[in-house]
Amino acid sequence: MELLEAISAKFNYWVYIVIMMIGLYAMISKNNLIKKLIGMSIFQTAIILFYVSIGVKEGATIPILYHEQVHPSHDSGHHEADTSHGAGEHGSDADLHAAGPLIEADDFANPLPHVLMLTAIVVGVSTLGVGLAITQKLYGEFGTIEEHEILDSIISGK
Amino acid sequence: MKALAFIAVILTGWLLMSAVSDFPDWGDPASPANSYRLSQHYITETFPETSVPNMVTAVLADYRGYDTMFETVVIFTAGIAIIGILRRYGPKDESVLKQQATIYKKDDDLIISTTCRLVIPIIQLFALYVVAHGHHSPGGGFQGGVIFGASFILLALSRDLQTAQKWVPENRILKLAGTGIFIYAGFGFLCLALGSNFLDYQILHKIMPATPIEARSHAMLGVEIGVAFTVTAVMFSIYSNLASNGRMKEGL
């Protein structure tokens, strides 16, 4: 029962590891070069998924400020409604600069992992492109994209 | 090989899974990554410091601008590498080319070409919106650049590569990719020339009709446009090289 609870509490992490291992297995054992590259992409997305899930906060929203926080309204009634909305969390308003509603760190998801992974995705597709270019070059050279056939023809040619 | 791979995978997976119990709980706001003061600073201080509501764009283009600049250089290098690997000039192996051309020769379909003619301008407009509005909504240079590049890829897929090459010939593509990095680095050197640190956009208020805080926001837009140039060019360059096997003659 304890094990079941441990699994259900963190099943997301378990599934990431399963996806990652699927990618790793494909990279090691598949003979086809395109299959290897698909496995590499799956491995990559599993790691990105892990990073993104680190930045998740329970009950938090996307890391973009609300309209009211960006353009504080001068209408007093509106402003009062906003402050009453976040009334319970006025403990740490020492560093409050703007006149707008308070920006609470716990209300927004952690933007740092998102930034790191956003660039990683685009760089990942460029590296996938380089891999596919090498695959095409190998096909032009050997007439096959199966790894063991390429190895055979290299050994028999030398 | 398969058995060996299976053992390696099971072993690695077991090691990783035994580490799962040490991870913080799912969505815990007090976990080390979320309670670290750098992340908290990014959330609470981004708008007062840069006047950009989208924290991801602000961190991407301003706080971690140096990082993003070299990510852009990596993408540019990947594009150059693919040209170096695949691109072939001259009419060698004409027989192979003809054979491949006959395999993938397709008739122009009226419905597909008309639909794409209608859709492509809308895609490009949306890409420009994504680049320009990346401060206030999800988006930015990477996404907008990929969408803009995808519109050219759609043109090449729906007609053929020659038609797309008329709009974006190969030498223009390379110039565009270089221009993007030049714009990005240019902003950095401009800051340097005005007497501040590399990519410290605050100093740009001296030559912009804006306050130092707004100058950071405007400079971020400029940097994102640079990223979008590079990504657009490299995405189309990679596609045209892969689809034509480096010959730039017959696409898919």
Place this chain on the structure above:
Amino acid sequence: MIWIFDLFTLIFLVITAIISLHVKDLLSAAMIFGVYSFLMCLLWAQMAAVDVAFTEAAVGAGVSAVFLIATVLRTSRRSSD
């Protein structure tokens, strides 16, 4: 976290990952990899990472599937495993 949505998306992720590596037709593998990327994008959007999800929708489900298909059509379509 909507855990039912999360659970089903993760299960489908594992299924699409296995299928895309198991099918012998590489064109289908590329298409199913596009499906995998799109499910991943849904999961990220649900995790409040909208920028990452947007990038993945444009890059993973769109452009990288096109790259894979281009390479499959320029090389061979059958895979031995």
